[in-house]
Amino acid sequence: MTGLDTTVPHSARRYNYWLGGKDNFEADRHSGDAIAERWPDIITAARENRLFLRRSVRYAVRHVGVRQFLDIGTGLPTADNTHQVAQAIDPFCRILYVDNDPLVLTHARALLTSTPEGGCAYLEGDVRVPEKILEDPALQETLDLSQPVVLMLVAVMHFVSDADDPYRVVATLLDALPSGSLLVLSHASYDLIPAEQAARLIEEDYPGKEGFHSRTRAEVSAFFEGLRLLGQPGPAGGGSRRPGLISEWRRGPEDGQVPPRSAVSTWGGVGRKP
Numbered sequence: 001m002t003g004l005d006t007t008v009p010h011s012a013r014r015y016n017y018w019l020g021g022k023d024n025f026e027a028d029r030h031s032g033d034a035i036a037e038r039w040p041d042i043i044t045a046a047r048e049n050r051l052f053l054r055r056s057v058r059y060a061v062r063h064v065g066v067r068q069f070l071d072i073g074t075g076l077p078t079a080d081n082t083h084q085v086a087q088a089i090d091p092f093c094r095i096l097y098v099d100n101d102p103l104v105l106t107h108a109r110a111l112l113t114s115t116p117e118g119g120c121a122y123l124e125g126d127v128r129v130p131e132k133i134l135e136d137p138a139l140q141e142t143l144d145l146s147q148p149v150v151l152m153l154v155a156v157m158h159f160v161s162d163a164d165d166p167y168r169v170v171a172t173l174l175d176a177l178p179s180g181s182l183l184v185l186s187h188a189s190y191d192l193i194p195a196e197q198a199a200r201l202i203e204e205d206y207p208g209k210e211g212f213h214s215r216t217r218a219e220v221s222a223f224f225e226g227l228r229l230l231g232q233p234g235p236a237g238g239g240s241r242r243p244g245l246i247s248e249w250r251r252g253p254e255d256g257q258v259p260p261r262s263a264v265s266t267w268g269g270v271g272r273k274p
Helices: 011-018 026-038 042-064 082-089 102-111 130-135 137-142 166-175 195-203 217-224
Strands: 068-072 094-099 119-124 150-154 182-188 228-230 266-272
Touching: 011 026, 011 042, 011 102, 026 042, 026 195, 042 082, 042 150, 042 182, 042 266, 068 082, 082 094, 094 102, 094 137, 102 119, 119 137, 130 137, 130 166, 150 166, 166 182, 166 217, 182 217, 217 266
Parallel strands: 068 094, 068 150, 094 119, 150 182
Antiparallel strands: 182 266, 228 266
16 A cells, blocks of 8 residues: 555544544554544544435435435545445445545455445545546546536545635536536534633644644535535525534434534535536
8 A cells, every 4th residue: 555654643544543443543543532632522523424424425315316426535434435325225326435545445445345236436536636536537437427426525625724725626626517416515613612622622732733624614605605505404494505513414313312513513514506
């Protein structure tokens, strides 16, 4: 696995650690523990992100009828991966997974198998360079860009700094997708974290801090500019014009009790391209 440095924490492996997985290294665990020491609810937030992914994929297939997924920042395989959720509803769904951690792609190729009717492919790529993802033959071979695609950016964009122009990244990806495509995005924020815990996360030094970029609800809303938000609660059933908390988006009884908002503090939603 070229490019794998086990001495540097990686967000996908740290996320795996928080979810109780075993595909992580000492650096990932050290970083995960350092963040959890400052904000113990990070484990709840990570679990809620996974539930949001599951609900949004089901919604895309069942209610919107989209059968193709471009999942960037895939993370290490766990239960209810994108293709498993989608193909359980329609086995003809097709998914392209993209991640910049070689360990993620190695595990994905070994463990994430598609239904015979559908398709799964895997691409090592960096969301900060969307042009390379869009130009890769694997994308053209897996997805039909004349038909709507779900762009999955779940817990990814808070690892893209302002210097890398995150809004250009998302706009570039969406511009390549046809009308009717969806953006599924979640983004962590300090908005609802208790002030004392947020201060520690912002002011103290710890492994993993340098790669994280909190954004406010208004800043997360900007990722959805020009899109119609779907499935959002709002006045008189009209829906909200801003993304809400991921833990509240179309939550069902199977997802358990809604955690306190301060334990999630992650904005997200599903937007449809006109």
